[in-house]
Amino acid sequence: MSVVPAHHILGIDVGGSAVKGAIVDLNTGTLVSERYRLKTPRTAGPKEIGRLVARIVKHFKWRGPVGCGMPGPIKDGKVLALANLDKAWIGVKAHEVYSAACGCPVIVVNDADAAGLAEMQFGAGRGRKGVVVLATLGTGIGTAVFVDGTLVPNTEFGQMELRGKPAEQFASARVRKVKDLSWKTWGKRLNEYLAALENVLWPDAIILGGGVSRKAPRFLPSLKTRAHLMAATLGNEAGIVGAALAARRRT
Numbered sequence: 001m002s003v004v005p006a007h008h009i010l011g012i013d014v015g016g017s018a019v020k021g022a023i024v025d026l027n028t029g030t031l032v033s034e035r036y037r038l039k040t041p042r043t044a045g046p047k048e049i050g051r052l053v054a055r056i057v058k059h060f061k062w063r064g065p066v067g068c069g070m071p072g073p074i075k076d077g078k079v080l081a082l083a084n085l086d087k088a089w090i091g092v093k094a095h096e097v098y099s100a101a102c103g104c105p106v107i108v109v110n111d112a113d114a115a116g117l118a119e120m121q122f123g124a125g126r127g128r129k130g131v132v133v134l135a136t137l138g139t140g141i142g143t144a145v146f147v148d149g150t151l152v153p154n155t156e157f158g159q160m161e162l163r164g165k166p167a168e169q170f171a172s173a174r175v176r177k178v179k180d181l182s183w184k185t186w187g188k189r190l191n192e193y194l195a196a197l198e199n200v201l202w203p204d205a206i207i208l209g210g211g212v213s214r215k216a217p218r219f220l221p222s223l224k225t226r227a228h229l230m231a232a233t234l235g236n237e238a239g240i241v242g243a244a245l246a247a248r249r250r251t
């Protein structure tokens, strides 16, 4: 590959249904390549996901730093817990697995934290002070909390108990699809989740993210929160853009 500008970084978003990557321009928060997407296999342990991440790196003939977002609280690259990928990940140093598989330095952060970084810098949260929480509604529910623009990493408010189970099993976008819920019924579930979240966090603003944020007009008007409620503006790209941003912060 020809000389890559220093403000271009490969961002990868590892999710329960797909692993997606693209080259990100960190000055603008936009993708400067097409998005390359591979389906997450049923067994999604370190070996399998490592291989997919390496395929993405190879696809872009990438040699520079890589930022990767994945589910679970992640400290110094180590996966501490997981709900939506293979449990074999727990305790594994993900950055070492990916770096070895691709032959380039990979920085790993929680996927919702990555999406939050992108929304705060380039999207709905731009310039927002106070306590802001981004909730990504996808296979699970991920959260990213910011205090005056600074990330409080690894919050897991999707795992908060609601009706006797993790909230994400009640109100994620996957639940809407699997249970074939109408927007109205799902909106009620989401309202219940947001009320529970507000009772423990009292944020000033809430940003709803994930692919479903593109459909915000269908469910946002029925939601009632004390905090200022917004739809994310970067949609599904936030995870990729934010992963690249995280890599710049650490390199």
Ligand code: BGC
Pocket (backbone or CB within 6 Å): 015, 070, 071, 072, 073, 082, 083, 084, 110, 111, 112, 113, 136, 138, 139, 140, 141, 142, 143, 156, 158, 159, 168
């Ligand atoms: C995980 C979070 C993650 C979210 C979105 C949840 O199951 O616990 O860490 O951010 O899914 O992928």
